[in-house]
Amino acid sequence: MSRRISYFEASARARVAALADAGSFTEYCPPAQRRTSPHLARLDAPVAFDDGVVVGAATVDGRPVLIAAQEGKFNGGAVGEVHGAKIRGLLERAVREKPAAVLLLVDSGGVRLHEANAGLIAISEIMRALMAAQAAGVPVFALIGGSCGAFGGMGIVTRLCDEVIMSEEGRLGLSGPEVIETVKGVGEFDSRDRALVWRVTGGKLRRALGEATRLVDDDAVAFRAAAIAALARHRKAPADLTALKAAQAALGARRAAHPDTRDGLEVWRAMGLPRPEAVPMLAADTFNQQLDQLATEA
Secondary structure, X not given: OOOOOOOOOOOHHHHHHHHOOOOOOEEEOOHHHOOOOHXXXXXXXXXXXXXXXXXXXXXXXXXXXXXXXEOOOOHXXXXXXXXXXXXXXXXXXXXXXXXXXXXXXXXXXXXXXXXXXXXXXXXXXXXXXXXXXXXXXXXXEEEEOOOOOEOHHHHHHHHOOOEEEEEOOOEEOOOOHHHHHXXXXXXXXXXXXXXXXXXXXXXXXXXXXXXXXXXXXXXXHHHHHHHHHHHHHOOOOOOOHHHHXXXXXXXXXXXXXXXXXXXXXXXXXXXXXXXXXXXXXXXXXXXXXXXXXXXXXX
């Protein structure tokens, strides 16, 4: 039996190795090329030779994919000029090469304050390149389960993806808990209340609201299995206008169903999940089954 690898604790390179078929990954702009951030260097701040993101090509279950994996342990996975250019370049390559999918292993707190303007421009370029890849028929999947989650600009990028695969440990949002507390005060959001943080931004709430398409356990093998299943679902043509309108209608229905809810516990209770207070203790498969059952009964 293979050893379980915690996706939350793994490095970006370890996540790539666990997701890709053995020996299939080829890295673009590897550390040996030393493409470091000029902005960090000017500030005498530490740099990384890959600028905190690993990009390249591989196969997953025999199907060609392009992969970008952010390293949350370097500057919180934050996006700067070089970091963003590597992701954008990978998505532009997808338009030319037409892989089965692009996998974005998101682990980011947003844009680097050290190079805010360059980082914000990079995020806009990533979004444009992502939508160009989708228009070319290449689906883009986001996988979230790292210590930084997907916040700020990368939270927006994630919501543009065709599939969002999350663990409960993963988090997704625009502003992070610490940012909200700083701006609005601890009475609005206590970032030290970890249970609250995960009820508001964690994978189970995002899955319940339809923002994540699949919830998996904190296991790299489970993320790989979910990615393979997503690849199988997306062998057809990209979504058309009818599908986009249906997604918009679903967002409107969600807003009407949960106008005043404050956190996941209230959402799960309103949805009719059995024992909503016990949801944080449920395994991912059990939680998915409960949501599927509710959808069947609706």
